[in-house]
Amino acid sequence: MINRTEQEEREYLEVIKEKLLYAIRRTEDTVRNYSTELRQNKEYMYEHQSGMDEADMVASEQSINRMAFTGESAVARKRKLLKLGQSPYFGRIDFLQEGKDQESPVYIGIYSFADERANLIYDWRAPVSSMFYDFELGPGWYTTPGGKVSGEITLKRQYKIREGQMEFMIENAVNIHDDVLQRELSKASDEKMKNIVATIQRDQNAVIRNETAPVMIIQGVAGSGKTSIALHRIAFLLYRFRDEIAAKDILIISPNKVFADYISNVLPELGEEQIPEMGMDELADVLLENKYRFQTFFEQVYAVLEKPDAAFIERIKFKASPEFLSQLNRFIIHLENHYFNETEIRVAGVVVPWPFIQERVKAYHRVPIFKRFPEVVKDVFQHIRSQTNRKLNGQEKAKVWEAVPRIFKLTNVMEVYREFYKFIGKPEMFRMMHGEMLEYADVFPLIYCRIRLEGIPAYDHVKHLLVDEMQDYTAIQYAVLSRLFKCRKTILGDASQQVNPYSASSAEAIERVFPQGDVVKLFRSYRSTLEITAFAQRLFANPDLIPMERHGDVPQVNGFESNAEEVEAIKQHIAAYKEAGYQSLGIIAKTRDQAAYLYKELKSPHVHLLTTDSTAFHEGVVITTAHLSKGLEFDEVVVPFVSARNYNTTVDKSMLYIACTRAMHKLTLLYTQERSIFI
Numbered sequence: 001m002i003n004r005t006e007q008e009e010r011e012y013l014e015v016i017k018e019k020l021l022y023a024i025r026r027t028e029d030t031v032r033n034y035s036t037e038l039r040q041n042k043e044y045m046y047e048h049q050s051g052m053d054e055a056d057m058v059a060s061e062q063s064i065n066r067m068a069f070t071g072e073s074a075v076a077r078k079r080k081l082l083k084l085g086q087s088p089y090f091g092r093i094d095f096l097q098e099g100k101d102q103e104s105p106v107y108i109g110i111y112s113f114a115d116e117r118a119n120l121i122y123d124w125r126a127p128v129s130s131m132f133y134d135f136e137l138g139p140g141w142y143t144t145p146g147g148k149v150s151g152e153i154t155l156k157r158q159y160k161i162r163e164g165q166m167e168f169m170i171e172n173a174v175n176i177h178d179d180v181l182q183r184e185l186s187k188a189s190d191e192k193m194k195n196i197v198a199t200i201q202r203d204q205n206a207v208i209r210n211e212t213a214p215v216m217i218i219q220g221v222a223g224s225g226k227t228s229i230a231l232h233r234i235a236f237l238l239y240r241f242r243d244e245i246a247a248k249d250i251l252i253i254s255p256n257k258v259f260a261d262y263i264s265n266v267l268p269e270l271g272e273e274q275i276p277e278m279g280m281d282e283l284a285d286v287l288l289e290n291k292y293r294f295q296t297f298f299e300q301v302y303a304v305l306e307k308p309d310a311a312f313i314e315r316i317k318f319k320a321s322p323e324f325l326s327q328l329n330r331f332i333i334h335l336e337n338h339y340f341n342e343t344e345i346r347v348a349g350v351v352v353p354w355p356f357i358q359e360r361v362k363a364y365h366r367v368p369i370f371k372r373f374p375e376v377v378k379d380v381f382q383h384i385r386s387q388t389n390r391k392l393n394g395q396e397k398a399k400v401w402e403a404v405p406r407i408f409k410l411t412n413v414m415e416v417y418r419e420f421y422k423f424i425g426k427p428e429m430f431r432m433m434h435g436e437m438l439e440y441a442d443v444f445p446l447i448y449c450r451i452r453l454e455g456i457p458a459y460d461h462v463k464h465l466l467v468d469e470m471q472d473y474t475a476i477q478y479a480v481l482s483r484l485f486k487c488r489k490t491i492l493g494d495a496s497q498q499v500n501p502y503s504a505s506s507a508e509a510i511e512r513v514f515p516q517g518d519v520v521k522l523f524r525s526y527r528s529t530l531e532i533t534a535f536a537q538r539l540f541a542n543p544d545l546i547p548m549e550r551h552g553d554v555p556q557v558n559g560f561e562s563n564a565e566e567v568e569a570i571k572q573h574i575a576a577y578k579e580a581g582y583q584s585l586g587i588i589a590k591t592r593d594q595a596a597y598l599y600k601e602l603k604s605p606h607v608h609l610l611t612t613d614s615t616a617f618h619e620g621v622v623i624t625t626a627h628l629s630k631g632l633e634f635d636e637v638v639v640p641f642v643s644a645r646n647y648n649t650t651v652d653k654s655m656l657y658i659a660c661t662r663a664m665h666k667l668t669l670l671y672t673q674e675r676s677i678f679i
C-alpha cells in the first residue's frame, strides 16, 4: 500500500502539489504561446487583407478561432489546476479489483489530474469515485459504460486540505462521513451556497448519479439538500454526457433573482460554467410576448397575506386544481366541434360550401386552431381556382383571408379564455385587475390556451430543465412546462414549504403530470440543529423527518410590551451575532411592509433589505420576507412580530415554518403583547 501513514500522506501531498505546479507552468506557457500566435496571426491578416481572396480570409479566420478556442481551454485548464493546488483531493479509496493481485489507490478531487504516467486524481464524478460515496470497507463495485467492476475496498480516507495544507485526515472508521459532515455542518455559513462534494451522502449520491430518469422528482424536507443535490446532479450530467450537453443547454427555473444569485457559485466551484436561469414570471412574459400586464406571483402572495379576499382566494384555488386543467382541456376539445359558424364563402362568383371548409379544417386537426386558417385559406384559393379556371385578384384574395377566420366564433386566445368561464358556468371566476391587468392565477391558463390554440415554439435547445420549489407551481404550470420542455427534468421541492397553500402542488399531483417520473423522497435534514428542527416540527410535524444529531441553543421566544422594545431587541441581536462567531443573520418578517418598516426603524448601514427587486444575496445582516427567504439559509434567524394578530391563518403558519427552517445554528422569535397560537 502506498502512503500508509499520515506522514507519508503529507509528503505525498507535497509531491502532488509540485506536479500541479509544474502542470500550471506548462499551461501558462501554452496560454502565452497561443496568445502570441493569435496576435501575430491577427496582425498578419490585417496587413495582408487586401491581397487575400474570400477563401484565404475564411481559412485565416477559422485558424484564429481554433487558436482562440484552444487558448481558452488552456485558460480554463489553468483555472482548474490552480483550484486543485489549493485542495487537490478530499478522499481516497484503495480498491482491489477482482482478478488483480494489487490494490490501487484512488484519490478523489473536484477535477481529475494525471501526469504522463498515471491518473493521480480522479474526478468525483468518475465511475470509480462513486464507490467513495456508496461503500464502506469491504466488497464494492462500480459501473462503467463497459460493465460492472467488482472488488474490495481495503482503505477509505477523508482529508481536509485548505490552501495547500492538510488540516486533518480521517481513516477507515465506519462513520467517517459523519465526522466530516458534522464538521462541515457546524461551520458558519458562507455568503453563498457551497458545494458538498466531500460529504455527499449515499441516498443523495443515488439521485445525483441517476442517468436514466426522464423526470426526477425530489421531494425532500426542509434542509435535506434538495437544491444542493440538484446542482451536483447537473454537474454530474455535464460530466457524464459532456459530448451531448453543455452548460448553455440547461435551464434553471428559479423562484427569484436572489435565489439565483445565492446558488450561482456552486457549479463554477465544481468547475462548470454558469447555467442559464429564468424565473416563472419572466418565462410568462416571454410566452405572452409582453402583450399582457400581469400580477406577479409575489404580488399574489402578498395580496393573500395582506388583504385576503374570499373571492380572490376562491379564484386562485379553483385555477390551481388538476380538475381545472381537465376542464380546460375538455373545453378546448369542445371548441373544435362547436365553435364554428357553419357558413359558406362566396367569392368570385363561386360558392365554397361549408362541408368543404369543414373538411379542410378537420384535415389540419394536428395544427392548433388559429394556425389552421392560413392553410384553409390556401385550400379555398385552390378550390375557387379550379372552379373559375383563373387566378384570384387581390381583392378576392383579401375577401377569402377575411372570411376564413370568421368561420370560427372567437377571434383570439383571450376571447377563448373568457369564453371558457362562461362555458363552465362560472363567469365570476375570471376578473381583470385595475388597468387591464391579469391576475397571476390567469397567467398560465392563458399561456396554456395559447400553446393549444396558437402553438408556441418549444424550447428544444434546452436539454435539461431544473425546476426548484415545485410545490409553488400548479398543475397548469406543469402542463405548460411539459409542453414547452421535452427534455429531461429535475423537479424539486417540499410540500410543507408552500408560500401560498391555495396555489400549490403536492409531489403526488406533480407525479400525475409526469407519470414517467422517478420520485425520490429525502427525510434527513442537514441544515438546522436538532433543537431548531424540533421547534419547526411543532409547526408542521413530519414523522418521517430525520434530524441531524447536531446540537445548539434551544430556540427562544421572547415577548415584549411594545413594538419599540421589540425593535430594540432586534438591534441587540444585530450587535451580538458576530461575537457568537456567526457570519449571517436573517431577520425574516411575514410581509414586505413589515420588512420595510423594520428596515426603516433599524436605520443601520450594515443591514440589507432584500426585496423582490433585489438581484443579489448579501452577506451579513439581511431583512427580508419569508417568501423571499425560501431556499436561503442563515447562521442565525430572528423572526419578528410573531404576535397573535400577525400569525393566525394557514398561510401565516406556512410563512412561519419557512422562516424558522432557514436557521442553521440559532433561532429567536419575538412578539409584542400576545404571542401567536402557532408557538
Ligand SMILES: Nc1ncnc2c1ncn2[C@@H]1O[C@H](COP(=O)(O)OP(=O)(O)OP(=O)(O)O)[C@@H](O)[C@H]1O
Pocket: 181, 184, 185, 194, 196, 199, 200, 201, 204, 220, 221, 222, 223, 224, 225, 226, 227, 228, 229, 493, 494, 497, 526, 527, 630, 631, 632, 633, 661
Ligand atoms: N451531504 C451534505 N454534506 C454537507 N452539507 C450538506 C449535505 N447535504 C445538505 N447539506 C447542507 O444542508 C443545507 C441545506 O441544503 P439545501 O439548501 O440544498 O437544502 P434544501 O432541501 O434545498 O432546503 P430548503 O428546501 O429548506 O430550502 C446546506 O447548507 C447544505 O450545504
